[in-house]
Amino acid sequence: MSDRLSPAADLILKVYLALFFVYMFLPLIVMVIAAFNAFQYPALSPWKGFTLEWFPRLVEDERLMGGLATSILLGICVTAASVPLGLAGALIVARGTRRTSGLFYAMLVSPILMPGVVLGISTLVFWREVGISGGLFTAGAAQTSFIASYCMLMILARLARQDPVLEEAALDLGASPWFVFRRVTLPFLAPALGSAAVIAFLQSFENYNTTVFAIGSGYTLVTEIGARLRFGLTPAINALGVIFLLVTAVAAIGFAIANRRKPAA
Amino acid sequence: MSGPSDLVRIYGRAFAAACWLLVFGWFTLLVLVPQVTMVDQSLWRMEQPKDAAQLTLDIDRLYNDLSVMKLDRADAPADKQAALDARIAETQAAIREMETRETQPRKVYGPENYTRMSGLHAEIFLRTLAFAALTTLIALVVCYPIACAAAFAGKATTTAVILTALTIPYAINELLRTYAFLMVLDYRGVINTALSWIGIIDLDRDQAIPFLESQAAVFAGLVYAYVLFMVFPIYNALESLDKSQIEAARDLGASSLRTHWRVIIPHAKPGLAVGSIMVFMLSAGSYAVPRILSRGLGGDWFTQLIYRQFFDAHNWNIGSAYSVALLIACLVFVALVMKITRVGLKDMVR
């Protein structure tokens, strides 16, 4: 932006950028500060003094801890289902004939183009017909329906960068199909499978709109937070926000540094 | 080309079959059949039988007959009693059958779940879509310069810093991001606190301005919560632009505006399309933001309406119908964006 723009335009853009960052970060900063206010309602004023008392409250809260355990369990299950489904979908799309490839791509990407609440509702409605009411299973099914699509896209992007004759070369050298998959395809896809698994877990862990409809009487950490954000607000939620923000920031900065170290291969 | 797909040729039949099976299960069990069931559910309702009133009259008449028969039986000689007993039993069976018909509703197919959407609900539906569209428009205008600033920063470090800084508010949980925004608008939020410091209002005498009770609060929250979903797709599209194209346009004497219009925006189109679809869908389908940011008479968001149909009113048929309506609205929006920008599905998701 520096060498192409006139000084005036450059200044305007910089001010705009700064304002945008203030807009994005100010609410988060307020949330963080309020987490350390001894006042029993989450606010900056009146300031009743610095305290850390809201953090231990989280650990003592059985429902939050129970939700956390559920979220982790659900995340693992959804990841375990989504990555293989995404891999199968990606292989069918990338290695199919031209006609089937386009059709399957459209079909398997479609869940991403639907609102999350609709995915949750349709899953809830369908499984009740079969006799399974809303719970962890339906929440997992609803999440998997679209998280597998994200996994597929990530794996497809990696497959697109593979030399198309790599696997033929392996076959020609006498490898069996399974050996080709295990020794050539899988190692090549490993980085994409790894990031797909991370993204799948995070998507599942963070999901609210789909889960809140599909989970019935069950709850995850995030739906439990959702339940508390309307009535009976306490600074404990701010403390939770501080933890989420810290984890997110560390992950984002760590990712950025790791990306810079890696040569652009 | 004919012959088996590369999948079979390379990995063999067994492996290909496993892939097909997984994908078939995914698409049918998790996507297609649930959607079809939901549409089906939205098309029927349980209805009281149309002849319920007549049935009630008939039942009353039979009860009269029954009491008459019972009186008759008490007076009747022993040899006639058996015949009367049989008639009484017969009548009682008839009553039972008619009574179940009277109270048992029937499953009736029809478009009523949609057409009976009341004026208020239709208004909420349209308002939701309008606000979502407006949110999308605002996000487009706000984010395009940000994405350009990140993509054309010149130095790799500047780009990395801008992107990382944007990632933090983008990646933090949607609920907590919205909650942070609540901290600004709340009764004891940043704005009210600031106003009380200036002395315009007194918080301790309940003079706080109730921002949360207006629909604008939800709208502002949607913009705050989803605006960043526009930045990253645009940035991704711009990143692949050969920067010398911009220099060439400049060199050929194009103004800054013309360069954007003729070179940069056409290249960013897939990103603009993806960003618009994401922001619109997230806003129209958001349950988190209106749930957290609306108080009192602020009015409902369509997703809240759907939630109440399912979990408060227990009318799953109407709930399904509303959900289908939302789905259709979003798919229409996707189709519209794809048509306007002439961006295909494959170009979009890369």
Next chain:
Amino acid sequence: MRGHEIRLEQVCVRFGAVTAVEPTDLTIEAGEFFSILGPSGCGKTTLLRVVSGFLSPSEGRVLIGGRDLTATGPAERPTAMIFQSLALFPQMTVWENVAFGLEARGVDKATRKRRAEELLALVALAEHAGKRPSELSGGQRQRVAIARALAVEPAVLLLDEPLSALDLKLRQHMRAELKAIQRRTGVTFIYITHDQGEALAMSDRIAVMSKGRIEQVATPDGLYATPATPFVATFVGEQNVAEGTIAAIDSGIATLDTPLGRLSGRLIGKAAAGARARLMVRPERLHHAAHVAPTPNTLSAAFARRDLEGPVEMLVFDLDGAQWSIHRQNHGETPRTGPVELAFATEDAMVFAEATP
């Protein structure tokens, strides 16, 4: 000799309505360096994929070493392929790449490693065994691909334009190296290329393909000196061409009436007087009339330009509506412009009659 003989019997490949390879009979001798030369899209890669087993022919049989392997997949055939992109496995080291075929056959690691080291020594890459393919130069990667293919001890090595990604100097060096490896191992090589220089330099025999058909199979010298069809004559080397009508045929010599005058040459194939025909003379067989014995084939021309190609030079002349050229040793100066007489010997010209419809 380890190499196998390959026989294609009436092999034909069709993709829907398109015929990629017309019914073809071809025999490649055991231990031969055999090239298939043709422009892109002529069907040569399709033919190679039939031999490798990646593609089943629509009709016909493929015999390798006397066994019918038409229905056998690539993994079970005694062939190994070197791909145009080389297809080295990026996440494996050089020696793991070379040993891949052995690993697929369940050979134990110590044996694999020893065998890979032997082969890497053969291609002079012993010290690079632990590197990744991406750390090697283009020529080194090329040699890894060869070692990897040889590791499975194939009877036939199939090479699909493997040198096309290299620069000119390296390409010329690799020609000699490929030829040497072929001699040392005795494996039958089938080499696909569109570069006549490569084919002429390395091959024992060459098949020239065009539009799904093999036009001619011959030694490099035979191909150059006595092309069987006008396509081969013009595709391999260069030709000065004159079109005309056959005026007379006498003991294998055809005389043509052309816009450039009455010219004679050896008639290739059969034709009758009155037929349309093309007369071709290679540029190195065309001379200034003053420098050669008198011949009936003389042409009036005007010198147009000189293209210097290092040790040789190309002189281009304007004739009546055509341009002909002389290829000769570098004389170190540009001739004066002006009219000049050109000539060629009758036995140096070839006449191809146009196929009668």
